[in-house]
Amino acid sequence: MKGPIVEIKNLSYAYEDKIALHDIHIDIHEGAFLGLIGPNGGGKTTLIKLLLGLITPQQGSIRVFGQDIKQFKDANKIGFVSQKSNAFNRGFPATVKEVVATGLTAKVGYFKFFTKKDHQKVIEAIETVGMSDYINQNIGDLSGGQQQRIFIARAIVSDPKLLILDEPTVGIDTEHVQRFYQLLNKLNQENKITLLLVSHDIGTVTKYANGVACLNKVMHFHGGTNEFENISDQQLSQFYGHDLSLVTHHH
Numbered sequence: 001m002k003g004p005i006v007e008i009k010n011l012s013y014a015y016e017d018k019i020a021l022h023d024i025h026i027d028i029h030e031g032a033f034l035g036l037i038g039p040n041g042g043g044k045t046t047l048i049k050l051l052l053g054l055i056t057p058q059q060g061s062i063r064v065f066g067q068d069i070k071q072f073k074d075a076n077k078i079g080f081v082s083q084k085s086n087a088f089n090r091g092f093p094a095t096v097k098e099v100v101a102t103g104l105t106a107k108v109g110y111f112k113f114f115t116k117k118d119h120q121k122v123i124e125a126i127e128t129v130g131m132s133d134y135i136n137q138n139i140g141d142l143s144g145g146q147q148q149r150i151f152i153a154r155a156i157v158s159d160p161k162l163l164i165l166d167e168p169t170v171g172i173d174t175e176h177v178q179r180f181y182q183l184l185n186k187l188n189q190e191n192k193i194t195l196l197l198v199s200h201d202i203g204t205v206t207k208y209a210n211g212v213a214c215l216n217k218v219m220h221f222h223g224g225t226n227e228f229e230n231i232s233d234q235q236l237s238q239f240y241g242h243d244l245s246l247v248t249h250h251h
């Protein structure tokens with residue numbers, strides 16, 4: 001499609017009298033990998049909730065795939081992976097294949113209506129995240145990083161055009177975090193999925209994303225990663241409201 005797939009204009013949102021977002025503008029173009037950063041309480045989760053249609057804009061507008069969010073019904077176009085996904089206990093009695101298949105239930109309703117094609121999609125999604133060897137294992141027996149890959153597979157099985165990830169690497173060890181971001185790059189470059197990644201890790205965002213949005217009630221910065229890297233520590237600290245320095249991971 002021409003134009004941005006997400007177009008946010010003059011968006012404000014308050015919880016009772018507490019302003020969480022003030023006059024926000026964001027454009028996300030097809031194929032982008034946008035990192036959304038900002039301090040705790042800066043409004044990132046509120047913005048995601050608005051994008052997922054869980055809460056309604058009080059002022060301003062959100063258009064997704066050319067349609068006002070209030071009318072938008074095509075839930076399959078947007079996938080979501082949260083930090084809380086990573087919470088299955090050891091021995092939880094569902095296999096990887098079953099968990100990924102739940103990503104299709106929004107479309108087919110019940111498991112019994114799954115077609116052969118649906119099963120194929122489940123298998124392909126598991127392949128995409130590199131977890132084919134674990135297809136019949138219980139999700140609870142996998143590590144946090146492996147579980148999070150399975151939640152990516154569940155989110156992409158319905159072929160979303162936009163994937164939103166809210167702090168997906170919380171609780172994952174450093175080595176697996178790097179592999180996780182490589183997977184996101186692959187989804188972006190090869191599977192052509194547009195990504196919106198909420199992260200506290202500025203260094204990682206600048207390494208993998210191609211755009212950055214820095215939110216602290218107001219949008220302090222929205223532009224390319226290269227441009228973001230030229231921002232001084234002092235300016236960044238002002239955005240965050242405390243001392244901070246940008247540690248860049250080089251490619």
Ligand SMILES: Nc1ncnc2c1ncn2[C@@H]1O[C@H](COP(=O)(O)OP(=O)(O)OP(=O)(O)O)[C@@H](O)[C@H]1O
Nearest residue numbers: 015018019020038039040041042043044045046047
């Ligand atoms: N349900 C709610 N009721 C009242 N205030 C809320 C609610 N949810 C969030 N807030 C407030 O809105 C502001 C923005 O919160 P939000 O969770 O969107 O920030 P965040 O950037 O996601 O923070 P974090 O990085 O800590 O997850 C905060 O001041 C928070 O206390």
